[in-house]
Amino acid sequence: MGRGLFSCFKKQTPDNTAATSNEPSLASGGPIIVELFSSQGCATSPEAELLFSRLGRGDFKLEVGVILMGYHVDYWDYNGWKDPFGSAQWTVRQKDYVESLCLDTMFTPQVVVQGRKQIVGNDEDGLIAEIVNAPRFPPPSFQATFERPTPESLKVFLNGTFRAKSDGQGADIMVALYESGLVTDCQGGDNKGRMLVNDFVVRKLAKLCSVNNQPPKKMITGTLDFGLWQGFNSSKCGLVLFVQQHGSRHIFGSQRIQLPANI
Template sequence: MKRKYLITLSLFTILFFTSFTNMIPKKHNAVVVLELFTSQGCSSCPSADVLLDKVGKEYQDANVFTLSYHVDYWDYIGWKDPFSQKKFTEKQRLYAQKFNDNRIYTPAVIINGKEHFVGSNRLKMYAKIKEYKEKVSTNTISLGAIKQTANNIQFNYKITGDLSNTKARVVLAIQERTTEVKSGENARRTLKNNNIVVSEHYLTEVKKTGKYTINIPKIVTKNDQLTVLLILENDKLDILSADKLVVGF
């Protein structure tokens, strides 16, 4: 009788701890997303553009994703940045509101949606990447099954972890483009920009699995290599996870 009781107790213990373990969210390696707000009309931005390119190449296999958002508030100086969009300026303002900051500036980097610093600050950039890479995530994203036409890109996605109070955005970026700037603060300079965001849209609903089609804007040429990213964030704009696909014509 005692032996039967011990066996029953042992089985109960195993079931209890198994159930408890399943309730604990799985932890995964951290994802780092660096969003640089920049402009070809800003004289202090090229050094930040170069640093972001360098960092992106160094960490390309380490879940570190770099994006350049070109704002439009420098266009008045004399050079209209061909990649600038008003919606990216508004995006930066949303971050400023989150950080209780009454100003926006370039070059500015937002890391994982959680804090900002000057985008040309090399020491801080590497220190922050190291800091955020040591964190863990309870969500993962994986992308696949590309179907591409001249006008759009379709892909499948899978997201793990709790999706409560989250939203997801799809970002399309040109991997690299060189521009001869003819006027403004960077007149007579040839600038190289990387991971230039040309389109960004939020999913209407975040599901564990699904597919999405993103349209290719006219600014993209047949010589451009493209990157598609899916970024998961919470309602505070903190980035929880991300993944990317590299595509081209």
């Protein structure tokens, strides 16, 4: 397991008190968000990536739906191989979890489930247990339409409701654009000589809007513009819309949106 240093200064709120009385009902259980932080420069990340892909294929026959998002951090890029999908933005996202979960180090591979629990990313039994035991919330109900204003951009029009009552802490409605089926011939670092396969890799992440004390059935509309990368293929990509609480960073609602194959 690769590790980096990061001190945690924020006191963690115990799980049994973190949710306010206005946290959304668990009655209509939606899918569970599973986030993997990894790097092609980390020797133990490929094992976690394989587990992640198997989870996405449904190999474990879970009775709960999962939505996967993989973030490639950039702090292993010094170690002989620059991850082509690595980004400082994803390192910052992991640091935010380090703080909210009151950890004292950053490491890869790491999995965060519903923004609430974390585990080593290649611990199969532990990961399945965290998914099965994670709280579930009503999924948002958004419709999306798409345009390609230029070959290098994708415009997404969204409208719908997030079906959960936000409390005084407020929350962000976030949208991630991910890509699967990525294969890299790694020519340096700890994984030199290996063909690395990565699925559900987040390429773009944007905030649709913030909500606070908003009625759950109120219609929300918005537009996002995503810059696209060379070789973009919509058939390998998808969108994830999720609601993430301010402060605690708990996720309480998520939805996967398929991209048109011919966009």
